[in-house]
Amino acid sequence: MKLKWAYLAFLTGIAGFLAGCEPLLVLDPKGPQADTTANVIWISIITMAVIVIVVLVMLTVILLKYRASKQDPDYEPPHIEGNKYVEGIIVGIPIIIVAFLSVVSTISTHQVENPPAGYEEDEPLVIYASSSNWKWHFSYPEQDIETVNYVFIPTNQNIEFRLYSHGTITSFWIPQLAGQKYAMADMTNYLNVVADEPGEYFGRNSNFNGEGFAENEFAVTAMPPSEFDSWVEDIHNTAEPITEEKFEELLEPGHLGQMAFTGTHQAFQPAPEGENSPHNHGPSDSEDDGGHHH
Amino acid sequence: MDFLDRFSIPPHDDPMLYASIVAIGLVSIAIVAGVTYFKKWGYLWNEWLTTVDHKRIGIMYIISALLMLFRGGADAVMMRLQTAVPENSFLNAQHYNEVFTTHGVVMIIFMAMAFIIGMMNFVVPLQIGARDVAFPRLNALSFWLYFAGAMLFNISFVVGGSPDAGWTNYYPLAGTEFSEHVGVNYYNWALQISGTGTLMTGINFIVTIMKMRAPGMKLMKMPMFTWSALITNLIIVFAFPVLTIALLLGTFDRQFFTNFFTTTDGGMDMMWANLFWIWGHPEVYILILPAFGIYSQIIATFSERNLYGYKSMVASMVIISLLSFLVWVHHFFTMGQGAVTNSIFSITTMAIAVPTGIKIFNWLLTMWKGKIRFTTPMMYSVAFIPLFTIGGVTGVMLAMASADYQYHNTMFLVAHFHNVIIPGVVFAMIAGLIYYWPKMFGFMLNERIGKYAFWNIVIGFCLAFFPMYITGLNGQARRMYTYSEATGFGPLSMLSFIGALLLAVGFVLIVYNVYYSFRYAPRNVGDDPWNARSLEWATHNPVPEYNFAITPTVQSEEAFWDYKKNGYKLFNGEIKDIHMPNNSGWSIIFAGIFFVFAFFFVFHVWAGVIIAFLGIIGCMIYRSFEKDDGHHIHKEEIEETEKKFGGAE
Numbered sequence: 039m040k041l042k043w044a045y046l047a048f049l050t051g052i053a054g055f056l057a058g059c060e061p062l063l064v065l066d067p068k069g070p071q072a073d074t075t076a077n078v079i080w081i082s083i084i085t086m087a088v089i090v091i092v093v094l095v096m097l098t099v100i101l102l103k104y105r106a107s108k109q110d111p112d113y114e115p116p117h118i119e120g121n122k123y124v125e126g127i128i129v130g131i132p133i134i135i136v137a138f139l140s141v142v143s144t145i146s147t148h149q150v151e152n153p154p155a156g157y158e159e160d161e162p163l164v165i166y167a168s169s170s171n172w173k174w175h176f177s178y179p180e181q182d183i184e185t186v187n188y189v190f191i192p193t194n195q196n197i198e199f200r201l202y203s204h205g206t207i208t209s210f211w212i213p214q215l216a217g218q219k220y221a222m223a224d225m226t227n228y229l230n231v232v233a234d235e236p237g238e239y240f241g242r243n244s245n246f247n248g249e250g251f252a253e254n255e256f257a258v259t260a261m262p263p264s265e266f267d268s269w270v271e272d273i274h275n276t277a278e279p280i281t282e283e284k285f286e287e288l289l290e291p292g293h294l295g296q297m298a299f300t301g302t303h304q305a306f307q308p309a310p311e312g313e314n315s316p317h318n319h320g321p322s323d324s325e326d327d328g329g330h331h332h
Numbered sequence: 333m334d335f336l337d338r339f340s341i342p343p344h345d346d347p348m349l350y351a352s353i354v355a356i357g358l359v360s361i362a363i364v365a366g367v368t369y370f371k372k373w374g375y376l377w378n379e380w381l382t383t384v385d386h387k388r389i390g391i392m393y394i395i396s397a398l399l400m401l402f403r404g405g406a407d408a409v410m411m412r413l414q415t416a417v418p419e420n421s422f423l424n425a426q427h428y429n430e431v432f433t434t435h436g437v438v439m440i441i442f443m444a445m446a447f448i449i450g451m452m453n454f455v456v457p458l459q460i461g462a463r464d465v466a467f468p469r470l471n472a473l474s475f476w477l478y479f480a481g482a483m484l485f486n487i488s489f490v491v492g493g494s495p496d497a498g499w500t501n502y503y504p505l506a507g508t509e510f511s512e513h514v515g516v517n518y519y520n521w522a523l524q525i526s527g528t529g530t531l532m533t534g535i536n537f538i539v540t541i542m543k544m545r546a547p548g549m550k551l552m553k554m555p556m557f558t559w560s561a562l563i564t565n566l567i568i569v570f571a572f573p574v575l576t577i578a579l580l581l582g583t584f585d586r587q588f589f590t591n592f593f594t595t596t597d598g599g600m601d602m603m604w605a606n607l608f609w610i611w612g613h614p615e616v617y618i619l620i621l622p623a624f625g626i627y628s629q630i631i632a633t634f635s636e637r638n639l640y641g642y643k644s645m646v647a648s649m650v651i652i653s654l655l656s657f658l659v660w661v662h663h664f665f666t667m668g669q670g671a672v673t674n675s676i677f678s679i680t681t682m683a684i685a686v687p688t689g690i691k692i693f694n695w696l697l698t699m700w701k702g703k704i705r706f707t708t709p710m711m712y713s714v715a716f717i718p719l720f721t722i723g724g725v726t727g728v729m730l731a732m733a734s735a736d737y738q739y740h741n742t743m744f745l746v747a748h749f750h751n752v753i754i755p756g757v758v759f760a761m762i763a764g765l766i767y768y769w770p771k772m773f774g775f776m777l778n779e780r781i782g783k784y785a786f787w788n789i790v791i792g793f794c795l796a797f798f799p800m801y802i803t804g805l806n807g808q809a810r811r812m813y814t815y816s817e818a819t820g821f822g823p824l825s826m827l828s829f830i831g832a833l834l835l836a837v838g839f840v841l842i843v844y845n846v847y848y849s850f851r852y853a854p855r856n857v858g859d860d861p862w863n864a865r866s867l868e869w870a871t872h873n874p875v876p877e878y879n880f881a882i883t884p885t886v887q888s889e890e891a892f893w894d895y896k897k898n899g900y901k902l903f904n905g906e907i908k909d910i911h912m913p914n915n916s917g918w919s920i921i922f923a924g925i926f927f928v929f930a931f932f933f934v935f936h937v938w939a940g941v942i943i944a945f946l947g948i949i950g951c952m953i954y955r956s957f958e959k960d961d962g963h964h965i966h967k968e969e970i971e972e973t974e975k976k977f978g979g980a981e
Contacts, residue, residue: 060820063807064738078735079805086725093721096696101714104635105704115702120641128693129644132686139682139732144675146734151671171510201668206505207601209666209741213807217737220667222602223504223595227668244741244809246498247505249425252812316598 063213068239068260069232070154071216078146085135150217153196153230162198162230165189166302166309169221169243170204171291172250177302181270184280186288186297188257189241192266193233201227202309204289209245212258218244226311233260253293273298282306338514338935341493349427353490382915384468386453387875389475391772393450394765396479398843400443403486405839407435409832412796416829418817428813429496430489430515436499440615441523442482444753447761448622449478449533452561454768456537458868458875459555461546461884466539468913474529474536476923481526484930488518492935495519498811500612501582503593503604508586514934520583521930525923527575534568537561546867548886552646555866555889556632556639560625563649564618567656571614578607587936602667609660617656619753621649623760624691627713630767631695633864634710635702638890641694648687655684665733666740674733681731688724692717707862708782712763715790716755723751726801741811744804750797762789762842770861774874775853781845788838795831799824859977865893870902872977878910878965881974907971909964916960922951 065080067073102108149155153162166177167189176189191197201210201221211218216231221243233239239258247254261269278284280299285307288294308314341349367373380388410431414423423431453471457464465471488494495515497506506516541562545554554562582604584590591599632639639645661669661677695717704710726748730739739745769777800808803821815821859872870892871880882903887894894900925947932940 062802062805064805072738075735075738078732079729079738082729082732082735086729089725090718090721093692093696094718097714097717100696100699101704104699104702105706106636109703113703115635115637117638118640118697118701119638120644124697125641125644125690128690129686132689136679136682136685136728139728140675140679143678143682143732143734144671146732147674147678148671150734150737151674205595206510207502207605211741211809213738217734218666218740219737220664222667224600225668240807242807242809246429246502246741246811248496248510249429251429252425252814316596317600 063240067214068237069215069234070156071150071231072214074146074149074154075217078142081142082139085139089135150230153198154232157196157230157232160196162196163192164198164200165191166200166202166304167210167221168202168204168309169206169208169210169247169254170289171206171248172243172254173288173292173294174210174241174243174254174256175204175288175303176256177304178270179302179304181273182301183270183273183277184299184302185273186294187255188259188296190259190261190266190269191231191233192263193236193260195232195263197231197233199229199231200309200311201229202311206247207245208243208247208254210241211244212239212241214239215258215260220245224310224316226309226315233258236261250291250293257296274300339491341489341491348423349489356490377917378915381920382472382917384464384472384913384915384919385877386457386464386468386471387772389471390450390452390454392475393446393453393478396482397443397446397450397761400438400446400482401839404435404438404443405836407431407438409836411435412825412829412832414813415815415821415825417826418815418819418822420814423813425813426496429498429811430494432811433495433498433501433515433519434485434489437485437495437519437523439753440499440619441526442478442485444619444757444761445526445530446478446482448564448619448757449474449530451626451761451764451768452533452537452564452622454772455764455868456540456558456561457544458771458871458879459558459866460541460544460549461867461880461886462540462544463879463910464913465536466544467536469916469919470532470536472916472919473922474533476920477529477532477926478526480923480927480930481522481524481529484525484927484934485518485522488515488522492518500608501604502608503582503585503601504595506582506586506604507594509594517583517586517934520579520586521934524576524579524583525926525930527572527579529923530568531572531576534565534572537565538569541565546884546886549867549891552643553886553889553891555868556628556642556645557622557625557866559646560621560628560649563653564621567614567618567621567653570657571611571618574607575611578604578611581607583933587933602664605664605667606660609663610657613660613663614653614656616752617652619757621652623757624649626760626764626767627695627716628698629864629866630709630713630763631698632890633767633862634705634707634713635699636705636863637698637702638865638893639694640697640700641690642889644690645694648690651687652684655680655687659684662731662733662736664740665736671733678731678733682728685724685728692721692724708777708779708786709763709767709862711783711786712759712766715786716759716763719755719759719790719793720752723748723755726751739804741809742804743800743808743810746810747797747800747804750793750800754793754797759789767862770857770873771868771875774857775849775855776857776861777845777849778853781841781848785838785841785845788834788841792831792834792836792838796828796835797831799827799831860892860896865890867891867902870895876973876977878912878970881907881970907967907974909967910970911962911964913962914960918951918955918958922948922955925951 065076067076164179168175174187176185201219203221203223208221209218210221215233216229219227219229237260241256241258243254277298277300279301280303285303310316367376414420414428492514495518497511497516501519504510541558581592585592585594591597593599593601593604595601628639659677659681662681665674730736730748766777766782803824808821857873860869867884870884882905884902885904887900895902925944929941929944929948932944
């Protein structure tokens with residue numbers, strides 16, 4: 039048994055060392071949504087650590103105290119059926135813990151599914167993020183530009199990413215800004231993201247989608263709104279317009295570097311939302327299918 | 333040659349693959365040559381391949397499970413080796429995708445399922461004092477269908493190509509648009525065939541446990557493993573039909589151009605994910621409940637105490653079985669179904685922690701005031717408690733929907749489910765195998781080698797999987813064949829690889845232990861080598877064909893203990909002729925034709941499909957009109973056997 043404890047201590051040491059020298063991405067949030075999830079994770083880690091410690095202590099004490107080598111050879115363990123008070127405790131305390139975590143989970147899930155506090159009233163910046171094997175296409179309908187494999191966003195502004203896919207199911211994830219959400223071919227998902235500070239953030243598709251999955255990444259750059267506006271200006275001055283033909287070419291399976299275009303593919307290949315949803319069977323139920331819920 | 337082209341594997345620039353094809357060929361030839369040389373074909377056919385004896389079928393399940401463990405384990409080591417250092421080129425992306433897909437399918441469907449069903453086969457009839465299961469011939473068919481499915485799946489990488497869409501096989505990735513070659517057809521048919529076998533097992537064991545218990549064994553006097561088997565089989569009967577239908581819809585999509593899961597013409601890719609997990613989550617409990625049953629037997633035996641809180645143990649399993657059907661959405665909180673739905677499934681998922689917690693504390697309280705002996709099976713059980721608790725609490729963490737948006741699809745998840753499945757299911761099955769080994773073969777496995785294996789496996793497990801929690805929180809997605817050095821995943825992934833090697837050493841030691849003990853272990857272990865408590869220990873080691881010479885009469889859930897210590901009488905009456913079912917080659921032939929049917933179906937060879945289908949119908953007609961009244965083992969023969977074991981009671 040000693041070996042095992044030494045070994046667990048060693049592992050905890052490694053974990054501590056790693057946590058000490060560089061914060062883990064998910065626990066190093068740079069926006070209110072990721073901040074909420076990081077807090078939930080810490081709350082659950084601490085609560086769960088208490089349970090693990092209780093079990094470990096009970097187990098250690100029992101093993102030390104009741105092992106056969108420590109006991110009288112004539113000792114005959116008693117027959118114990120159970121005790122309603124003891125069983126009440128081992129049912130009651132877990133129920134209290136689960137109830138507490140259920141409340142935390144419900145509140146925080148509602149928080150991250152909606153625009154973060156302070157941004158509810160603002161008009162969000164809409165960016166369509168769509169995946170194809172093995173790329174991400176970002177369309178900015180208001181700015182009328184489109185990028186591939188990178189996305190620039192203004193800080194302190196709610197970005198509404200509208201997620202969908204040109205094929206396989208992918209999952210849009212920027213660990214330091216917000217939790218992930220699926221991008222699928224037949225419906226559009228909505229993800230609210232706010233970046234608190236300017237910086238470069240790592241983003242990727244986390245859902246396995248075939249041969250090019252490992253490299254299915256994108257770069258996120260957050261910058262002050264003024265810089266963002268001049269970047270948009272730049273694209274308009276330098277980039278070529280995106281055409282239907284060009285876009286079909288981009289959809290071919292493979293990897294592309296970073297690209298920028300004027301115009302968006304929404305003009306000729308709109309996202310599967312509202313009347314463009316494949317599950318939309320007429321105007322009467324268009325609210326239910328692909329409708330936009332906040 | 334167009335016809336034959338379909339059977340070739342898709343272009344692969346990987347020499348490893350060709351090396352393994354050669355290795356498989358050589359091993360197959362060696363096995364056939366060996367059996368022929370030692371003139372064992374007759375023995376093999378008469379004693380094993382045609383048997384309907386639940387003990388032999390159980391042993392065949394367990395041997396198959398161990399073979400699959402090594403197949404899936406080799407996949408695991410390859411994955412850990414590939415990701416041990418950044419930018420490694422040991423496997424390319426396509427090969428890595430095939431390896432993790434087969435690893436998942438083989439370990440869940442063909443290793444863990446076979447292991448628990450094998451254990452139930454061997455133990456349950458003995459624990460309830462029955463001569464066999466309710467439908468012995470059906471039981472043999474279940475095994476051979478499972479085996480046919482396993483073999484079909486395993487030839488995929490030699491003939492036609494392995495599935496490569498992950499063990500979850502999500503559409504549209506698994507559809508013909510993105511996975512053209514036959515790999516996913518193999519997946520559909522291999523799981524379909526073995527799943528059919530599993531469904532039959534479910535029905536068979538429910539009937540066995542409900543109808544064939546020894547006199548006096550009321551439901552609340554059943555040993556805990558039998559309780560776990562009953563609940564498990566109820567879950568099987570409710571969950572597996574969902575898989576059957578989902579696989580069938582997938583087959584229609586891939587082979588008959590329907591659009592159930594495609595992204596066009598009204599198809600819904602998410603429908604597969606839902607159906608898959610409506611089966612898949614109960615499947616998790618199908619695996620873990622029998623493991624809980626095994627631990628309950630072992631912990632009680634080696635604490636020399638009765639199981640604490642018998643009633644709450646049963647109640648918690650019933651609650652788990654109900655909840656297991658109400659949590660499937662937690663596998664895709666990120667699908668965009670909104671906060672309300674996610675909150676509901678978050679709460680139902682966390683609720684499972686309560687009955688599971690009851691079980692953990694009941695095991696602890698069983699050891700309390702006990703007299704704990706650290707045998708190898710007990711050491712696995714003792715290691716299980718804290719390790720499974722860690723796996724369980726990380727499960728609660730994953731159940732919090734908002735946080736799951738950060739854990740989903742990462743190595744954190746991979747760490748979690750290995751953390752429940754390995755200490756939960758795998759440790760239990762190894763412990764159970766060592767515990768019941770004398771019952772199966774009449775000698776014990778060596779304890780010293782067993783303990784070396786134990787430490788390798790426990791330390792290897794921790795080293796292999798704990799680092800994944802950290803890299804997951806650091807943004808490492810699962811199923812990536814490689815990563816750049818800048819990510820910083822390198823050192824911890826190397827640690828994981830070292831852990832995987834230790835695990836491999838542990839499993840090799842277990843096999844060596846079988847060889848060593850077979851050669852050197854004494855054969856006179858007696859009928860009760862562990863000082864055990866439940867009814868299966870009231871018969872001889874190894875168990876004679878008829879299980880009990882006289883059907884026992886039971887008064888408590890610890891029938892054997894009460895017989896030993898409290899003088900309860902188990903065997904009333906005298907030895908009479910025993911009626912037993914006959915062996916039959918029908919099951920293996922029927923399953924063999926099923927294999928051929930599915931193989932041709934995978935490759936769209938319709939002439940072959942039709943001929944095999946006629947064969948299947950023919951087998952069923954033959955069975956319908958076959959008259960087989962079984963045979964009797966005569967009184968004298970039984971008395972003879974009992975005398976050899978040292979006399980009946």
